[in-house]
Each structure stands twice: as C-alpha cells, then as structure tokens.
Amino acid sequence: MIKWIIAAEITFWIVIIAGLFARYIMKWKKTSILLLLLTPLIDLALIALTVVDLKNGAIATTAHGISVIYIGVSIAYGKTMIAWADEKFQTWILKRPSTKQTLFGIEKGKHELKMWLRHLVSFAIGSVMFWAIISFVGTESTEAIRGIWKTWSIVLLIDGAISLSYILFPKKAIS
Known part of the structure; x- marks a missing residue:
C-alpha cells in the first residue's frame, strides 16, 4: 500500500x-488548467485502491490510514499547495x-488560524472517509x-493550540 501512496504523491x-x-x-x-484539474483524480484513485485492497481481505496498516489522511489533506490544502508551487516555480524557474x-x-x-481551519476541514474529510x-x-x-x-485527532488538537498561540502571543517584527 505504501508504494501506492508514494506513487500518488509523486504523480501529484x-x-x-x-x-x-504548460502555463x-x-x-x-487551457492545458495547464486541465493538468491541474487532474490532481483530484489522483486522490480518488488512491482512495479506490485503499478500499479495494481492504475489501479484498488486506489487514489495515498504517499505510492505509495515511492514504486516507493524504486525501483529506490534498482536498483541504490542494489550492494552497498549488499556489505555493506556483510561487516557487515563478521564483526558481522564471527568476x-x-x-x-x-x-x-x-x-x-x-x-495560522486559517491554516488550522484547513487542517480541521482536512480532518473532517478524512474522518468521514475513515x-x-x-x-x-x-x-x-x-x-x-x-x-x-x-493519532490524527491528537495532532489536530496540538496544531490548534500552536495556531492559537500566535494570536495570544503575536510574533513581533524583527527590526
């Protein structure tokens, strides 16, 4: 199962x-839009492989759980990840x-709270799928x-506490 997660991540x-x-x-x-719209299909393929593997009698492993987390994270953070990649592409490749x-x-x-809300959405999607x-x-x-x-539930709570700390103890600009 782990090979399918790695293959999905590389393909993504x-x-x-x-x-x-292309852009x-x-x-x-138009080609670039089509290519970027393929990313959810990669997620669907991974979740389908997970379900088929388990339905065919495989004992669930950590890899199966990670594949579900991958889907939730990819859906909730997909736009953010693409925007990050876009910015890095422009900076590194286009100079x-x-x-x-x-x-x-x-x-x-x-x-930080906005990103935690994305984490919460990711967790909700993943939980439904789990x-x-x-x-x-x-x-x-x-x-x-x-x-x-x-484990993901605990990580979500810790992430929430850390995100909230940025409001309670704001980071000051270094002069």
Missing part, C-alpha cells in the same frame, strides 16, 4: 509541475522576485485505521 507533484510548465513555459493555459511577505503580529495569528471505509470493509481488520485516526 509531476502533474502540478507539468501544469505550471508559464509553453503558454498553454521572478518573490511576492511573499513574512507575516507578523495579528496577521500571522490570523494566517469511518466510511471501516463501515464498508468491516471492523475486524481496521484497527490500524482507528489508531491513525486517534
């Missing part, structure tokens, strides 16, 4: 890079100056998935 980034290459180097805007600004104070806190898979496949072979979900 190849498609994004190909989309950015900026080849000037094929354009970075437009990204370092955030401080309440703006940094708002950004429990749907457990219901569909059965509970005998899915203990690892439950364990991954519990």
